[in-house]
Amino acid sequence: MPSARLAPASLLALLVACGDDTNTSASASASQSSTAPSSSSSSSDTVDPPTSTTPTSTPTDATSASGTIGDSEGKTTSTTAEPTSTGGTTVGISASSSSGDTTTTGGGTTTTGGDTTTTTGDTTTGQNCEPGDTQGMGDVEKSYLWVANSDEGSISKVDTQKLLEVARYRSGPLGGYNENPSRTAVSFDGRFVIVNNRQSGRSTVIAANIEDCVDANGNGKIETSQSKVDLLAWGTDECVRWSIVHPYNGDIGGGPRGVTWSPGVFNKETCQFEHPVVWVGYLPGAQPGAAHMVRLDGATGKVEETVVIDNWSIGDTSWGPYGAALDKDLNVWFTGLRGELFRVNTGEDPATFDRWAPPFNGQFYGMTVDPDGDPWFGNNCGPIQTFDPVQEKFIDVPGTDGACLRGLAADKNGAVWVTDNGMCGVWQIDHKTNTVIKFHTLNPCSIPVGVSTDLEGFVWIVDESGWAWKIDPKNVPAMQKIDIVGDHYTYSDMTGGQLKSVILPQ
Numbered sequence: 001m002p003s004a005r006l007a008p009a010s011l012l013a014l015l016v017a018c019g020d021d022t023n024t025s026a027s028a029s030a031s032q033s034s035t036a037p038s039s040s041s042s043s044s045d046t047v048d049p050p051t052s053t054t055p056t057s058t059p060t061d062a063t064s065a066s067g068t069i070g071d072s073e074g075k076t077t078s079t080t081a082e083p084t085s086t087g088g089t090t091v092g093i094s095a096s097s098s099s100g101d102t103t104t105t106g107g108g109t110t111t112t113g114g115d116t117t118t119t120t121g122d123t124t125t126g127q128n129c130e131p132g133d134t135q136g137m138g139d140v141e142k143s144y145l146w147v148a149n150s151d152e153g154s155i156s157k158v159d160t161q162k163l164l165e166v167a168r169y170r171s172g173p174l175g176g177y178n179e180n181p182s183r184t185a186v187s188f189d190g191r192f193v194i195v196n197n198r199q200s201g202r203s204t205v206i207a208a209n210i211e212d213c214v215d216a217n218g219n220g221k222i223e224t225s226q227s228k229v230d231l232l233a234w235g236t237d238e239c240v241r242w243s244i245v246h247p248y249n250g251d252i253g254g255g256p257r258g259v260t261w262s263p264g265v266f267n268k269e270t271c272q273f274e275h276p277v278v279w280v281g282y283l284p285g286a287q288p289g290a291a292h293m294v295r296l297d298g299a300t301g302k303v304e305e306t307v308v309i310d311n312w313s314i315g316d317t318s319w320g321p322y323g324a325a326l327d328k329d330l331n332v333w334f335t336g337l338r339g340e341l342f343r344v345n346t347g348e349d350p351a352t353f354d355r356w357a358p359p360f361n362g363q364f365y366g367m368t369v370d371p372d373g374d375p376w377f378g379n380n381c382g383p384i385q386t387f388d389p390v391q392e393k394f395i396d397v398p399g400t401d402g403a404c405l406r407g408l409a410a411d412k413n414g415a416v417w418v419t420d421n422g423m424c425g426v427w428q429i430d431h432k433t434n435t436v437i438k439f440h441t442l443n444p445c446s447i448p449v450g451v452s453t454d455l456e457g458f459v460w461i462v463d464e465s466g467w468a469w470k471i472d473p474k475n476v477p478a479m480q481k482i483d484i485v486g487d488h489y490t491y492s493d494m495t496g497g498q499l500k501s502v503i504l505p506q
Contacts, residue, residue, distance in 0.1 A: 149486035153179035186496030198255035254283030258324035281321025315339025378405030
């Protein structure tokens, strides 16, 4: 098992001036306490549990489920999943309903009736197929960019082909910076997005397609946002599938950030992945000096396993797991803010983890994983770096020293894209040779933060100050701009294209 060496004292004392986890406009500071209930109190939500995945079904009684978190004895390499404390309150969970020979359940499951097998969403019916036959995420025409609006407490749904914001959803009941959404991640099939609210400690999942929304009030139609100005009250948008509050430490730094989906098990008969799960990281309230990475059932939000990361002592330790991404073996890589690199070995039962201390110049901020399974980091400030898991070696990209780096994404064609606040643009890196292809200036440019790649291979750069760029890697100067009103402190896989490029590289 790799050993973790201590970072130099000078590294821990370094004050980095070119970027932090607070918003530049009116965001809560790192030391501010959350206005949401603490980890010892229960959350009270107004979302009624939906009862069906189809817009016209007759509702039946549904029971709201709550996950349990296992605060196991801290180990350096492993954790058990035995629950010893109560997790967050789960709302908006789809319950099974039956009518004749037909059974309908939540996301990632199938519907059967008589001798016919079908699925919800954009999947193939009744065929024997291989992963990727549906392009990994259904129709390209239903490809979306999901942008967190930190100042509004909402998330925007943007059509990646039409460059049109088609809907907005509340990410929690408190609104605005009291929720403070940041990280988003899209499921492998593109049907669901999760948004993490770092101030309130809440994670919320929203269905991308009307087929996966739920007629909660049984009026025969789906009530959901229809445009960028159509922000429905919390608990009334029927495309919000579930929401939970983690037992975090009550501080904005401890709220959930690092997040990634894992696709689940592929069913050749239904041509879809079943039982997708979500991994989310936060700092627990009941376990100082430790961090949690929890595995959630993607359909319900129920906590299935908790990996306890003890000795959370390197870097800015008042922040929890800062970024996360899946590799081709379905292991979860994540980093602390200017802290250590971790890998959760999901093939073990219970899951174990490995850890590596950062190199002397490592100031890990944004992170991603390329199609080869190698993690990458945007140091803030410092060089772009990658990590060779076989040799357990950190590698600098020449010519990028001193950059003020933020988000990263890897495309399926072999490039890693990294935003730079100092030079106000984006680096294009060859992930095979670990060298710079080119630096691209953005104009206008304010605070480029998040990066994601969509189903067609386009690169998306989200600027915190209210817009996004769509970039064709083959013709970068022809980039297109779309205005998205709000303060967008957003990271992670905002399109699902990152996950697809790793699981099904072309």
